[in-house]
């Protein structure tokens with residue numbers, strides 16, 4: 725579920741790595757400190773990792789370099805192909821945050837960067853409920869993604885993007901389901917996680933959520 729944006733990624737896949745390295749002015753601020761954001765996710769995760777929205781495999785690469793075992797889930801065929809070419813031998817399966825193949829190992833960390841906002845708030849809750857079921861005791865969810873402290877802060881970024889002539893960014897912020905932090909906090913707490921947030925740039929925050937009993 726939450727697959728309504730896949731066509732965007734089928735088209736974006738060949739140029740995606742140019743965007744994350746700052747070559748697309750519209751997304752420069754969104755991907756500011758990209759490598760640090762990925763590192764922060766890696767540092768907060770444990771050994772047996774389930775990664776959602778793998779994209780071109782940049783987070784996967786850092787996870788593998790840190791010695792972790794990773795099962796990747798990615799709904800876009802074009803993205804999966806690029807990730808497999810970059811990282812031969814990785815396990816990357818067709819699926820999404822809600823529907824994915826049966827897992828072949830116990831999972832102690834669920835990670836993702838720049839992807840959770842493809843789910844509506846209701847779908848996010850459904851996914852978080854499933855994360856609690858999938859994770860081992862004291863397992864972690866560690867996500868980096870765009871979110872906002874208030875509705876006004878979100879609108880300010882949309883207005884700024886329009887003022888700067890960043891039409892694609894403004895439309896993206898309006899089209900997809902970038903959440904308000906309190907909504908995400910409430911969803912994790914509802915399903916028995918202890919959750920904290922850390923800001924990484926004007927858009928992206930790290931969510932670290934530990935499964936409570």
Ligand SMILES: C[S@@+](CC[C@H](N)C(=O)[O-])C[C@H]1O[C@@H](n2cnc3c(N)ncnc32)[C@H](O)[C@@H]1O
Nearest residue numbers: 725726733777778779800820821837838839842
């Ligand atoms: C902006 S890219 C992020 C890629 C990579 N994680 C990174 O940090 O560079 C978003 C990725 O999420 C994937 N995606 C879109 N909808 C999804 C869903 N419902 N479940 C899981 N992944 C999804 C897209 O296909 C795309 O590869």
